Amino acid sequence: MAVKLGVPSKGRLMDKTFEWFSERGIVLSRAGAEREYSGAVEGIGGMELVLLSASEIPRELAAGRIHLGVTGSDLVRDKLAAWDSKVSELARMGFGHADLIIAVPKVWVDVDTLDDLDAAAAAFRARHGFRLRIATKYHHLVREYLKAHGVADYQLVDSQGATEGTVKNLTAEAIADITSTGETLRANHLKILDCEPVHRSQATLFKSRQAPWTDETRATLVTLRDMLGLGD
Numbered sequence: 001m002a003v004k005l006g007v008p009s010k011g012r013l014m015d016k017t018f019e020w021f022s023e024r025g026i027v028l029s030r031a032g033a034e035r036e037y038s039g040a041v042e043g044i045g046g047m048e049l050v051l052l053s054a055s056e057i058p059r060e061l062a063a064g065r066i067h068l069g070v071t072g073s074d075l076v077r078d079k080l081a082a083w084d085s086k087v088s089e090l091a092r093m094g095f096g097h098a099d100l101i102i103a104v105p106k107v108w109v110d111v112d113t114l115d116d117l118d119a120a121a122a123a124f125r126a127r128h129g130f131r132l133r134i135a136t137k138y139h140h141l142v143r144e145y146l147k148a149h150g151v152a153d154y155q156l157v158d159s160q161g162a163t164e165g166t167v168k169n170l171t172a173e174a175i176a177d178i179t180s181t182g183e184t185l186r187a188n189h190l191k192i193l194d195c196e197p198v199h200r201s202q203a204t205l206f207k208s209r210q211a212p213w214t215d216e217t218r219a220t221l222v223t224l225r226d227m228l229g230l231g232d
């Protein structure tokens with residue numbers, strides 16, 4: 001049986017992942033046409049490449065359908081409850097850096113910290129009769145973080161994309177989303193709260209604890225770790 005390696009099927013994460021492996025002597029490539037989601041692995045035997053959406057890789061790892069997977073550390077933590085009982089981190093890959101942050105409208109001049117947000121949320125509820133809405137796709141991480149910091153009077157609204165636009169569109173008062181350059185936040189007149197990010201994410205190579213680790217797949221993993229300089 002081959003070791004199945006799941007890699008994002010498009011964009012920056014795919015390109016950088018291919019580069020990262022190739023610098024370590026393992027050449028990953030798409031098989032066939034641009035839109036075909038299977039691939040080839042050269043430079044090591046016993047491995048198979050599976051191209052998947054970055055956001056599906058955590059679930060595939062947890063289900064044991066892939067042995068290894070590359071995706072953002074944010075997605076694994078958000079999508080898998082007790083993530084470290086299902087996967088382990090083999091390598092932080094040094095790209096795909098982005099911070100999961102909480103942002104509010106720039107015009108909220110009295111709101112700079114989580115304490116301010118908490119106060120604003122209570123005032124918002126008293127005034128409007130419903131809880132302040134924070135738009136995000138990172139439901140678990142954001143809930144845990146706000147709970148740990150004593151912010152309670154809010155509701156999460158789901159946003160699977162263009163999250164920064166929800167404030168202008170009046171479907172949320174605040175957002176929690178990934179930022180790297182800060183360009184999207186600036187363009188949408190939002191400011192980051194002055195606190196630690198909810199999570200500092202980067203592309204990470206994960207190992208599934210649930211995948212079929214036979215003598216054969218374990219032996220391939222030993223060779224791979226060696227080539228990647230990961231030790232035992």
Ligand SMILES: Nc1ncnc2c1ncn2[C@@H]1O[C@H](COP(=O)(O)OP(=O)(O)OP(=O)(O)O)[C@@H](O)[C@H]1O
Nearest residue numbers: 011053054055071072074075096097098178180201
């Ligand atoms: N602006 C950014 N800069 C760097 N990394 C980012 C940025 N935006 C998202 N990411 C990271 O990329 C990963 C998500 O990648 P991508 O958007 O390709 O996934 P996806 O949600 O599966 O996409 P889709 O559903 O469109 O296939 C996350 O780990 C996230 O932290």
Ligand SMILES: O=P(O)(O)OC[C@H]1O[C@H](OP(=O)(O)OP(=O)(O)O)[C@H](O)[C@@H]1O
Nearest residue numbers: 161162163177178179180181182183184
């Ligand atoms: O800080 P910046 O460099 O501006 O990057 C941040 C943006 O990048 C991501 O969006 P993406 O392009 O993945 O699209 P999405 O809105 O569909 O998630 C993220 O959700 C932000 O919107």
